Amino acid sequence: MLAKGSEPWLFTAVSITALFAVLSRAMNSSRLNCIAYVAMALTFFMVLFFRDPERKVEVSDTYMISPADGTVIDIRGRKICIFMFLQNVHVNRAPISGKIKQITYKKGGYLPAYWKDSERNERNEFIIHSKYGDVSVTQIAGTIARRIVSYSQVNDIIEQGQRIGMIRFGSRVDVTIPHDFEIIVRKGERVLAGKTIIAIIKNDRDF
Structure with a gap:
């Protein structure tokens, strides 16, 4: 596909x-x-x-899943930064179920997406309102990427693992984790969109 x-x-x-x-x-x-x-x-x-393989997603309120394929390059407080290399699938998925509250697109530069200065890069931010609060998923364009594609709209009800967009070529996705969850991935770990569990409910370790 x-x-x-x-x-x-x-x-x-x-x-x-x-x-x-x-x-x-x-x-x-x-x-x-x-x-x-x-x-x-x-x-x-x-x-x-541009491949987009079908993935069986186990939907659950007890954990959050990775919104992107790639490698965790940084964890800043409650934010996980995932860098997508050219060989990774570049379709992004919802890390948690909820309603899209806001989508904000910002034009910007095209520094390598793993640089801290990439905060100035072209980006598209989804705010997903979940039962645990708002979750931000930010698509950040990289050096080669010149186009962020959104599959969703404001007020859409989305299910965990649902496709929400794509970034063409090398890029990065950042996701914020609500305080109800404990981050379990580590810097340098490889993750898969819709499959890898990145955080779990603090009081539900035995899911």
């Missing part, structure tokens, strides 16, 4: 590949043939990057 919002990129890559394949055959040009192979490799990369 391919990610929603990836169609223009894939169409462009396939069109360029087809064009150079036809030209290289018609003109019998080794140079055009090489370009066609490069375009084919690019198309393969696009398909790999």
Whole structure:
């Protein structure tokens, strides 16, 4: 399955590949043939990057799950920062069930998303109102990324693990954890969106 919002990129890559394949055959040009192979490799990369595998999500009020695939690069107080490398799935999911209270998009720069100065980068913040209070999920564009895609709207009722958006290419997702939960992931740990438990209810360790 391919990610929603990836169609223009894939169409462009396939069109360029087809064009150079036809030209290289018609003109019998080794140079055009090489370009066609490069375009084919690019198309393969696009398909790999924009993959969106189905995942069985075990919905529960007793824990929060990762909103993104990637590596935990920092934990700042109640905020977990997850960096998505190019090989990671870039579709983001709701870490907890609730109602989308607010979505705030801000234009900005494109510093590497793992830098602290990336607070100035292009970003899209979801405020999810859950039974435990508001949870912020912030999509932050990186050096290559130039487009944040939102799948949800204000007032949408979303279920834990539901797809809420995507960031094209390398990027970061930050999520705030309510005080009712204890953070159980550690810096450097790899996580999967909709699968990895990142926090559990403080009084419910034996879920």
